[in-house]
Amino acid sequence: MYDIIVIGAGPAGITAAIYAKRAGANVLVLYNGESNVEKTDKIENYYGFKDGIDGQTLFKNGVEQAKNLEVVVRKEEVLGIEKIDNVFYIETTLKKYDSKAVIIATGNKNLKPDVKGISEFEGKGISYCAICDGFFYREKNVAVIGNGAFANKEVEHLKNIANSVTILTNGNQIKDKITEGLNVNSKPIKQIQGENKVQRVEFEDGSGLDIDGIFIAIGEASGLDFAKRLGIAVKNDFIIVDENMQTNISGLYACGNVTGGLLQICKATYEGAKAGISAVKFIK
Amino acid sequence: MSVINLNRENFESEVVKSNQTVIVDFYATWCAPCRMMSPIIDAIAEELNGTIKVGKVDCDENQELAISYSVMSIPTIIIFKEGKVAKQFVGVTDKTELMEAIK
Structure with a gap:
């Protein structure tokens, strides 16, 4: 020690x-x-x-x-x-x-990505701790914003709880080895949307992804x-x-x-x- | 004053129908930040001795109750005034900030 x-x-x-x-x-x-x-x-x-x-x-x-x-x-x-x-x-x-x-x-x-809606939905679907908050998303669809080993650590915890886990790289390259078979979406994010809580991610190209929760684990x-x-x-x-x-x-x-x-x-x-x-x- | 363990059965009578200000800590036993929050809540209960109510909700045992107040991240601290949500804090929050909000 x-x-x-x-x-x-x-x-x-x-x-x-x-x-x-x-x-x-x-x-x-x-x-x-x-x-x-x-x-x-x-x-x-x-x-x-x-x-x-x-x-x-x-x-x-x-x-x-x-x-x-x-x-x-x-x-x-x-x-x-x-x-x-x-x-x-x-x-x-x-x-x-x-x-x-x-x-x-x-x-x-910077802890947060520069994406509209992140601060607004903190505690309402935006989380910084999979171990703390994962259980609120049992059988739900969640995403992790990140692109490396740190994001993957959150994924490893969430994949046993949630219905689906998607990595959102927000336009960045995946840096490290990530869990096999994982959904990865590399599109730049325009904003997080929802009524009182996170419901959807809208990408810069106009497409979207329905989601119940987003965990933040950017870079290192x-x-x-x-x-x-x-x-x-x-x-x-x-x-x-x-x-x-x-x-x-x-x-x-x-x-x-x-x-x-x-x-x-x-x-x-x-x-x-x-x-x-x-x-x-x-x-x- | 002691901290009340809140659950589905007593939440209505202790919080919603209370005329007093109530500060409620939504937590789980395995959550590391919640363990840091807990002594702050205890200190507030001690300091305000009886002038407000202080309670804790174990979200693991009372998940529906937590979700009914849109708690999706723990620790979450909610200050109720006359049974209604007056202010909500997410994450470890320092005592001064909470005391300010209770006033």
Whole structure:
């Protein structure tokens, strides 16, 4: 068992890992998606780089720095977090890890697709958690909006309950292996329609699909996706933390862009340091 | 004040016909976010001690009751005023927001 698992390898996640490791913890960092830093051409406002630095180099240096301290860093997509009897279980596309504490530093990916009707029907047929809400759709026709392993995890749960499950990729390519024999519809979605609840998906080409419920699992799971499934308190699509980066779940911390505020590296590293120190205090 | 376990039999008398404000937590035992919501509801019951009613509906045992209030996602919290739905929250909702809505 690891002491601490950090999800995300951007400035917040790596700083958290470095502080925790230097305080004597056994740390694993899991990441897959591109960090916002990696996508930044040139960073010219970060302390100490008088000529600026390109994002890719800064990201790579961070990961190397953590590895030099013997932090284990693995490029694996995280599909879900569970907490049972004070142990966290982190499922990736390859295996399941366990730890005493978890730090979420996944950045601020959009949780929702930009489709009319999604926000309007939240709780009225739009769901973010198949395990929580699947049973309301027994023998009904449901869809999962997504295109990868994360969406497939939701499908695997729903296929035993619902009458039919369709993957809606919303114009995106399927990225990973998905359940065989599944209905896949790749058309871009125009809007979700219904009277008081979800009843139909209308596509850009004018065609439609009658549906009773839609589960959202776009791309790779982000901090907000974990929050919806685990019950982490969220406000305005950002995870709520206290001054020690502690969420409402004991042993679970969040830092960096996922907590909102100033979306800057200096803020991410401060929060990463705080989360790393707090997580170490927690496990001791 | 203690939290009332609501079901098909007592929902009408405890909620619909109540003159008091009632806050109802629709949940299921296996739902992780519901387990995070539950202590918040308990804290509200404690703090407002008797000035409002606080109840919980186990959706697994009372699915029809949940569906009759269009609950399709859990946890869902509904605030009833004079027996009618006044406000509905989906997902883990913090105590301050709920206390504000109860006023």
